[in-house]
Amino acid sequence: MTRSQSTIHGPILELRKLTRTFGALTAVNAIDLDIAEGEFFTIVGPSGSGKTTMLRMLAGMEQATSGDILLRGKRINDVPANRRPTCMVFQSLALFPHRTVGQNIEFPMKIRGVDPAKRKERALQLMRQLRLPENYYGKNVTKCSGGERQRVALARALAYDPEILFFDEPLSAIDYKLRKTLERELKDIHRETGKTFVYITHSLEEAMVMSDRIGVMQAGRLIQVGTPNQIYSTPTNRFVSEFIGDVN
Ligand code: ADP
Numbered sequence: 001m002t003r004s005q006s007t008i009h010g011p012i013l014e015l016r017k018l019t020r021t022f023g024a025l026t027a028v029n030a031i032d033l034d035i036a037e038g039e040f041f042t043i044v045g046p047s048g049s050g051k052t053t054m055l056r057m058l059a060g061m062e063q064a065t066s067g068d069i070l071l072r073g074k075r076i077n078d079v080p081a082n083r084r085p086t087c088m089v090f091q092s093l094a095l096f097p098h099r100t101v102g103q104n105i106e107f108p109m110k111i112r113g114v115d116p117a118k119r120k121e122r123a124l125q126l127m128r129q130l131r132l133p134e135n136y137y138g139k140n141v142t143k144c145s146g147g148e149r150q151r152v153a154l155a156r157a158l159a160y161d162p163e164i165l166f167f168d169e170p171l172s173a174i175d176y177k178l179r180k181t182l183e184r185e186l187k188d189i190h191r192e193t194g195k196t197f198v199y200i201t202h203s204l205e206e207a208m209v210m211s212d213r214i215g216v217m218q219a220g221r222l223i224q225v226g227t228p229n230q231i232y233s234t235p236t237n238r239f240v241s242e243f244i245g246d247v248n
Pocket of ligand 1 (some may be wrong): 049050051
């Protein structure tokens with residue numbers, strides 16, 4: 001285990017026979033899974049295996065064809081979208097261009113009506129946590145590097161104060177060296193915040209570095225769930241062992 005068990009509690013998310021079809025195609029096929037509160041859970045699998053569809057259903061952006069998602073025991077469909085304690089961090093980051101780092105980070109607080117002084121204080125606190133220099137507060141995001149924009153996007157997501165953060169391959173467009181740094185930082189930020197992180201990637205290597213547990217998907221099915229050690233030492237089928245072979 002890479003982090004203290006004591007911070008992991010009961011399930012915050014429960015997937016029950018979660019299924020999504022598109023015409024004749026079953027993109028997500030009867031998935032049963034519990035994700036614990038405070039866990040860093042990564043769904044890994046090749047392109048087309050159903051990761052995005054699954055994450056979009058968890059984030060309430062896509063309807064399930066059948067099955068259920070429970071959030072703290074409550075069906076997610078019964079929780080209005082704007083009341084869900086979740087936030088998505090996209091690969092594209094979706095930052096507001098031509099706005100400053102501070103304005104981007106403060107946006108979630110602004111829409112909640114938090115007063116300007118409190119917003120700024122929290123934005124600066126998040127910037128410290130995300131290792132962004134204080135003088136970046138007034139810097140235009142278009143002048144920031146890829147890695148810095150990544151940190152701004154994560155700071156903005158945290159400014160929503162969500163209980164669960166969903167990550168849609170946020171590091172896939174970033175070069176190898178920077179990605180390795182950001183993976184470490186993301187892991188530290190997860191530990192510091194104690195939030196539940198649900199992350200998707202096609203890179204098992206990335207999943208191995210950061211996650212408490214990994215779920216491996218293939219053709220819409222969850223074919224193995226375990227800690228990085230379990231996945232590495234006892235791959236349960238050829239697909240997983242070949243996948244691990246690629247990492248070595
Ligand atoms: P991954 O994220 O692992 O690459 P996706 O969830 O994006 O996989 O896709 C799983 C399968 O579902 C793929 O075959 C994809 O073409 C299909 N799919 C995803 N979204 C749609 C859609 N809106 N309409 C039709 N097919 C879709």
